[in-house]
Amino acid sequence: METLRGIVLLIHLVGFAVLFGAWVVEWVNGKRGITRLMNWGLAIAGVAGLVLAAPWGIDYDPNYTKIGTKLVILIVIGALLGIGAGRQRKSGSVPAAIFWSIGILTLANAAIAVLWR
Numbered sequence: 001m002e003t004l005r006g007i008v009l010l011i012h013l014v015g016f017a018v019l020f021g022a023w024v025v026e027w028v029n030g031k032r033g034i035t036r037l038m039n040w041g042l043a044i045a046g047v048a049g050l051v052l053a054a055p056w057g058i059d060y061d062p063n064y065t066k067i068g069t070k071l072v073i074l075i076v077i078g079a080l081l082g083i084g085a086g087r088q089r090k091s092g093s094v095p096a097a098i099f100w101s102i103g104i105l106t107l108a109n110a111a112i113a114v115l116w117r
Helices: 002-029 036-053 064-091 096-115
Strands: none
Touching: 002 036, 002 096, 036 064, 064 096
């Protein structure tokens, strides 16, 4: 059971890496856009995160406050991706505040996972 949980954790981390990596590529290229890859990364990280939130294969009680905080941040990132994609279709660009919020919140979500015990 622990091996399966480890595989799901790896998938969760890959989803984060895809989302954050796609964001960094857009930032470095100076495009500040929302890509389909960001949406895929969010979906992968979200589904795997929900599977990890289930209390299976662990010997301790889950930290539901931490899980709830990460879920709220995930929902906000999803909303920002949707708003940014809509604005990108309409005007051709994503507002800087939305673009930077996506990157900062994604990094904050990873920091919460690592630092909050």
